[in-house]
Amino acid sequence: MTRPQLVREGTTVDDMLRVVSDEIVAGHWPPGTKLDAQGLAERFAVSRTPVREMFGHLTAMGLTERRPNRGVIVATISEEGLDHLFEAMAELEAACVGLCTQRMSDAQKQQLVLAHERSAKLASEGSTEDYEAFNLEFHNLLYAGSHNPYLQELAIATRARLRPFRRAQFFLESRPARSHEEHERIVAAILASDVDAATTAARKHLMKVRDSSQTVVESQRHRHRPS
């Protein structure tokens, strides 16, 4: 009957977790959507038990919310909560960038500069999708440059938690160019080993990202009130 595969390629739960969390982060389901445990079980050809375990992971990540005896929904957020998330993200990036200025290796600096220079073309050519990809890579380099795996983990987790509420980060035509300028300040400060300038630039950059992001918050959805 149930013979999906004889050999375990990874752990079943982790595979599902990766797929579903990516879909949530990518905005496949809007915040507030109820996750159908049985449907997911059928989709992945497993029973509801591992699905429930996955729900635990998702909730611990902050991507979903558990309501006792009422199932699991994609995490919602208020306008105020979203500001707090952005602020925390800014502080985490500032911390990473501050450490970058102190201990980034020459190779890492070179890699950062190269990525930044490549993005210059994308910013001027206006391919927002490609710029988004480079933007992700750029910030990953900043996290890695902190040489602190735990801080890196926090930054990536927070970015993932933030992402479901953002829509079309670069919906403004001028945004990639502005983003590139802000990155420029961060890179310059890191190369100059100026901690204060780097952290300040990182914080300002994130605040600009926040201001220029279309977001999806709870008040925008027209569902039942949060009890």
Added chain:
Amino acid sequence: MTRPQLVREGTTVDDMLRVVSDEIVAGHWPPGTKLDAQGLAERFAVSRTPVREMFGHLTAMGLTERRPNRGVIVATISEEGLDHLFEAMAELEAACVGLCTQRMSDAQKQQLVLAHERSAKLASEGSTEDYEAFNLEFHNLLYAGSHNPYLQELAIATRARLRPFRRAQFFLESRPARSHEEHERIVAAILASDVDAATTAARKHLMKVRDSSQTVVESQRHRHRPS
């Protein structure tokens, strides 16, 4: 059977999670200890299914490690990893303290000062256990003073994750007095609305805590080698 008396209110899994995570954080089981799923199920008078779900939460918190088909163990850490955790903690506290200087309410400042003054007596009298309790409260006030629930959450989670590896924080007789002095600088900077001084004091404080903490890292345990 018997034993339904063990704290049974709210949701079953969350109750177990709170109890077990507290015990791990309190050092009840040393890092590397294997958690007995069946034993825990019997202890809480539940089946292994909710225990497994709790394991998912614990692992997501970073308190335990999951090994495929080999059970769950209390998280271990290397000397280097511990330094990274302390550093991340320092950055999170610095971020909180920086926000405290900008937006703590007068009532919160007063509360902070009162707690700090109370701890002065404890520091001089040398009751390290009581001072530890006040130390926890003091730092909680700093997290709350950030007025950022998410940052507060990160700080508390990181502190919990750090705690299993610390033993006898104030094993040095002079440590409470030193700690009080360091707190003094933080409080003074907050009252003076000096962001830089506050964040710097917070970072230095955490580095002192690290240096004066007896820690339990992987190399200190004499178990089987890590595969």
Added chain:
DNA sequence: CGTTCTGAAATTGCATGCACTTTTGCAGTG
């Protein structure tokens, strides 16, 4: 005497079943 092989016991991971809660549909009442 130490190493490798082997099979049984213990343990993990998942499927299934069941009791309980929540939700929904539909009368009956005002």
Added chain:
DNA sequence: CACTGCAAAAGTGCATGCAATTTCAGAACG
């Protein structure tokens, strides 16, 4: 027509069972 009450349906949370994997004891071997 709206509102309340009740019962059926759906869904959640946990217990139990089973197959696959891991671990370990002891024997065979070098």
